Amino acid sequence: MNSVASAALTSWTLSARVIAILLIASAVYFRGWLRGRRLIRQEQDYLRLWAFLGGLGVLFLATESPLDAFDSLFLSAHMAQHLLLMMVAPPLVLLGHPTLPLLRGLPRRFVKEGLGPFLSWPLLKRILRSLTSPPIALLAFAVSTIFWHLPKFYELALRSPGWHAAQHASFFWTGILFWWPVVQPGPGKFRWPRWIAIPHLLLADVLNTVLSAFFVFSGRLLYPTYEAIRASRMSAQDDQTIAGLIMWVPGSIIYLVPALVIAVKLFSPVVPLSYTRRARRVSAPRVSRTVLSRLPQLRRVAQGAMLLLAIAVMANGWWGTQVAPLNLAGVLPWIHWRALSVLALLIVGNLFCMACPFTFVRDIGRKVLPAGLRWPRWLRKKWLPAALFVVYLWAYEAFGLWDSPWLTAWVIAAYFLAALVIDGVFRGASFCKYICPIGQFHFISSLVSPREVRIRHSAVCKTCQTHDCIRGNDHARGCELYLFQPKKASNLDCTFCLDCVKACPHDNVGILPVAPASTLIGDPYRSSIGRLSKRTDLAVLALLIVFGAFVNAAGMVAPVMMWEHGWHAKLGPKTMPAIVGVFVIGGAVLAPLLAVLACAGFNRLRMAGPEVTRRFIFTLVPIGVGMWAAHLLYHFAIGWGAPWVQVSSVPTWLTSAQMLVLDAGLLLTLYVAWRVANQYTRKLRSALALGMPWAVLSCMLYATGVWILFQPMQMRGMLH
Amino acid sequence: MVTVFGAPAPLRVGVADLSVMVQGAADQNSVLDAKVRLHLKRSSATNVFEIVVPASHAAATNKLLYAAHVNLPSAGKWNLEVGVTRGDLAASASGDINVLPPEPPLASHWLYIALVPLLIVLFAANQWLKRNRRFRRFRVRP
Structure with missing residues (x-):
């Protein structure tokens, strides 16, 4: 391969935004497809899956491959890109019969409460039915094709990335509308007769032929930008002719082959689809639950790792260079740890408290320390950590903690000492519950987390006599923050220590999904917290x-x-x-x-x-x-x-x-x-x-x- | 032959992507083994800005081009000189480019702000439809 060809083939755009959208769409479809297969198995299941993923793959090729990098240099590359966007990706996506899998793949509550009213809205149904009817779909497709090939608008799209994206989006979405009557992906029966797809495709082919013939035979250069650039020996006029041929030959094949297949099918005897209903629903092993059930054991490992990091940070802070960006104490706590712990809050929950190194040292210290006193009643509110949080905000700026590894190391050391002394003297997790400002930040922030430590079935807890989740047993201690699982209604005060998960003899406690911030909507009595409406300190x-x-x-x-x-x-x-x-x-x-x-x-x-x-x-x-x-x-x-x-x-x-x-x-x-x-x-x-x-x-x-x-x-x- | 592409179009104060296509004068084939250097200069009444930056295939999306990400500090007319060397051969081309003041952040991020009212309107429609549905159900109940 010569160097020009190899350079051309390595010219991938790879936009993070497009890749993220395609990956999310694939994941949602795949999830819905799996759910659908649990209910009913059809022979074409895998074909549909591969068709949908193939459609997304073609979208990826059209927008991220060298075709995209070269579309501003060659009209032929741009035309091939448009062909993929209008004539290849949409039918493949529709062959995946995407509506039901995509709906099944989204969170059920969102579909029911969020999308449900729209999906059952008669006006919207009518609009969608009209848009996918052959005359309107063909009209939209034709208008989009002609409009964007008018020199004025084509040049606009060449000059402006925003208009270029709009051009591609309109090609793809009008392509979806156009191919809908051909593929008829459902759900439900399509209201037009099957034969309508044949004139629908033939008319589109006529339009395509006229337009491509104009490109080939007009003798006029339609888009002067390509002449101005002249990226190769090939003249812009020749490039335009090739573009016309790409549009003409593969384009016509794409229209005529389905028309032929549909015609053949219409004259063939009908073969009923075979459905295989499962005798009973088999639940596949749930990976997430298996992993989560091992978290109590993994917790100690995470805490150990965090402890080693904390020791390294302190050592580097005291004895290393005092240039913050070159010191672990200037980088790990202020850049990595803060961002990653908030990210963990948004993706899972309070993982920082789960891996807290301070309580790890405290737990070791408790083997020799008494830890017998009760935390004073007058301090059992959140006023003290609230004040400490303000002090933190002030000290961070006033003393430039982020810029001082030495001070950062001392703050961490003070934290270790405070956790050890306070929880070495007092029972339970008094330090976490009543003092630690980091913990309070995580407790409050984890109200928007998508997971919560909670019970699976309330009926199991009603029959439970031992209440091991709070009292503990031989295997594990009970909740040190006095959260009784059946009455725990949010992540507030929960350190994700998973003692309750380990202690529950019925395996009825886990890290379970919850709609973010949904626990703020109600005001139930919460174990060890009470009602939020009564807690001024909180x-x-x-x-x-x-x-x-x-x-x-x-x-x-x-x-x-x-x-x-x-x-x-x-x-x-x-x-x-x-x-x-x-x-x-x-x-x-x-x-x-x-x-x-x-x-x-x-x-x-x-x-x-x-x-x-x-x-x-x-x-x-x-x-x-x-x-x-x-x-x-x-x-x-x-x-x-x-x-x-x-x-x-x-x-x-x-x-x-x-x-x-x-x-x-x-x-x-x-x-x-x-x-x-x-x-x-x-x-x-x-x-x-x-x-x-x-x-x-x-x-x-x-x-x-x-x-x-x-x-x-x-x-x-x-x-x- | 040297062609320069600039993004964003029009160029504005801030980071700009300047890409250079180098072609042989005789055959117009892309030249891929040259060394390309961009020299940007702008003189104002008080300051002289000068930026010299190498352009490479690595920085370019289209690997036939040589690209450099240049931070343009001020608006106005800049002189751009592209220097190309290949073995013993050297060539250069120059011209003026117009750099506009930076786009106000609101203008470049308005879509993210507009997203909020749009979703609020959708939510309002959702609530309206739900209420209507409840009302319809209530009416048809015998």
């Missing part, structure tokens, strides 16, 4: 974590830093901690206080008391977690390779990803607020009035978050 802690997200991120953007340094210059040296203190107290304490007072004032007009206010405060948790995730994603994206890799610029996808995370947080907050408001009143107007102040507050937080994300940010934890 509400304040949640509020600090929410507003703390914005304060912590704002502390590193240019306008805030300039404000701080301006005051520093005016007030003199050694005043920075005080200035940062004013900023942190103002942003994380006074601002939420005023905002909540204002919202509560509006709610009071509707006779809503402090219990309602406390409930609504918890609805802000998703947007707070969204902001933490967006902020920490920034550090992780630019500093993940430190201290080994020097990053010179911010990845182009980063702001988009941050915006998406923040969007998700806002939408979840608004949804939960809406559901909470509906619990107090059945009237639409009253519910809107009750939730509106909180919706406005969350939108203001979102606007603040967007503003922060758009500001120039300090590249912390990296050499630059």
Whole structure:
């Protein structure tokens, strides 16, 4: 192979966004396909699967292969790309009969509650039926084909990536509409007779022939850009002729072969499909459950690994170079650990507490320490960790913890000592429950996690006499945070230690899926916590974590830093901690206080008391977690390779990803607020009035978050 | 023959992808074993900006081209000179490119902000349909 050909064949675009979309679509289809096979097995099952995946594969080839890299140089490459998008990918996707598998592959509740009303909406059904009817589908396909081949619009798509994407999307989706009457993928019976597909295909072939003949025989150069570039010896006119031939010959074959197959089938005797219903549903071994059931054993391994890392971080922090990006204490805790623990919260749950190295040392220490006293009753609230969390926000900025490996090492050492001493003296996990600000952050944030440690069947717990999940037994200790599983209604105060999973003799406790933030919608009595509407301390802690997200991120953007340094210059040296203190107290304490007072004032007009206010405060948790995730994603994206890799610029996808995370947080907050408001009143107007102040507050937080994300940010934890 | 492609179009302050296609003058075949260097220069009343950066196949999506990611610090007319060397042969081409001020972040990310009201409208439609369905069921009940 010569060098030009080999260079051409290695020119893959590989856009992360397209690949992610295709992978997600494949995964959803495959999941739905598997579920469908459990219910009913059909002979064409595998054909459908391969057809759908093949269709996505063709999409991948069209948009990511060298065809895409060369479409701006050669019209023929562009034409081949369009052929794949319009005539190959859509029929293959439809041959996978995608509707049911895709619906089955999505979360059931989302399909039922989210999509269900739309899918059963008569107007939408009528619209979809019309769009897939042969005349409309053919018209849409023809309009899209002609429109985008008009020189003015074709050149526009060549110049602008946005219009280029729109062109490809319209080719693919009108292709789906066009091929629908041909493939008739269902579900349900298609209302038009089968023979209609034959004139439908023939008419499309006529259009295709006319258009390609124009390309071949017009003698006019349609798209001057290709002449201006002249990427090879071949003239732009010859390139146009080849493009026309590609459109003509393979295009006609693609239309005529199905028309012929359908005609043959129409004149053949009908062979009924054979269905094999399974005698009984066989449940395949569930991999996730097998893995999760081993987590209690894996926990010690994870804790051991985290302990070794913590020792390495402390040693490097005390005795290593004090240049933060070159020191483990400047990189691992502030860049990797923070981002990965929030990512774990969003994907699984509170995995940091599960692998906590501090409690590992505490557990070892308890073999010699008494641990017999009860934690003082007056301290059994969250005020102390709330105050410690504010101190953390302040110290992080005021002393530049992220920039000081030495201080970071001391903070970690202090943490080990505090966990050892407190839990060495007091019973249970008093340190985790009443002191640790990291733990509180994870408890509150894990309210939006998609998994929860909870019981599988309440009926099993009703018959249980021993209550090993809280009392413990010979195999495992009971919950040290006093969470009684049958009455535990969220991840609050749960360290994912899995003692209850190990202790339950009925195997009735596990890490089970839960809709994110759904546990905030109700206000049941929660074991060891009570009702959220009665817990001012927890509400304040949640509020600090929410507003703390914005304060912590704002502390590193240019306008805030300039404000701080301006005051520093005016007030003199050694005043920075005080200035940062004013900023942190103002942003994380006074601002939420005023905002909540204002919202509560509006709610009071509707006779809503402090219990309602406390409930609504918890609805802000998703947007707070969204902001933490967006902020920490920034550090992780630019500093993940430190201290080994020097990053010179911010990845182009980063702001988009941050915006998406923040969007998700806002939408979840608004949804939960809406559901909470509906619990107090059945009237639409009253519910809107009750939730509106909180919706406005969350939108203001979102606007603040967007503003922060758009500001120039300090590249912390990296050499630059 | 040297052709330069720039992305985004039009070029703006910030990171730009400048790709160079080098072709033989006689046969117009792509030349793949040359060394390509981009030299960008802009003089304003107060500052002189100068960027020299090598372009390579590794940085290019289309491996027939030589590309470089250049951080353009200011808007205005820049002079771009492309230097190509291949063995003992050397050639260069130059021209002016116009760099516009950076796009406001809102303009480049409006889609992500618009996503929120769009999904809210869809949710409102979902709730409306649910209420309607409940109401219909209630009406038909004997």
